[in-house]
Amino acid sequence: MAEGFKVDLAALEKAASGITGTLTKLRFRKVSDLDPRKEEIGHGHLADVLENFCTRWEIGVENLAKDAAQVSQRLNASVKAYREIDGQLVGQLGGTLASSDARDPAAEQ
Template sequence: MDLNALRKAASGISATLDAMATKKVSDIDAPKDAFGHEELAAAIADFCDRWNIGVSHLASDGAQVTDRLNHCVKSYETAEQHIQISVQGILQSSSGADPGAS
């Protein structure tokens, strides 16, 4: 398992979520009179509202993916540590050091 790849994926998702947080779709929304047409203004407002909901869900899902990737990395690291300890225990039996290990 390439733990660095998992770490990079989690970091990349976090960076994307941070970038998304600085630019909101509502920033392109404008007062209705700026569009010069009532129905166009309403359509744009509706689009922005729906888009913000979608982005909010995407950000929530992305944060969960990041958390799960980080949890996987920690789980793999813990498992590797336990395996190393077990192997060391096998190699260093009660009769002394394993002569084949050197």
């Protein structure tokens, strides 16, 4: 017989919230903030390589942030779906129990 499974909705909500919090912090910190001026590097080629690296890094961070936002949205959607299904099942079970007039059909045989 299958044991079933349990979904920890609070953990899903906490994960979604943590992702959203990290994304909020990322909005205020850009890789370009770390990109020093060419004069500070002291070597033209090294400055160009560093600038290129920071530009690509920023693109990568932006892509990760988009993916993380999707993960957060999907976690929240999953929590909502589980809660809706739970509510429907409770309503159905409540209706079934109410219509049975609290009789035990097995006891009548």
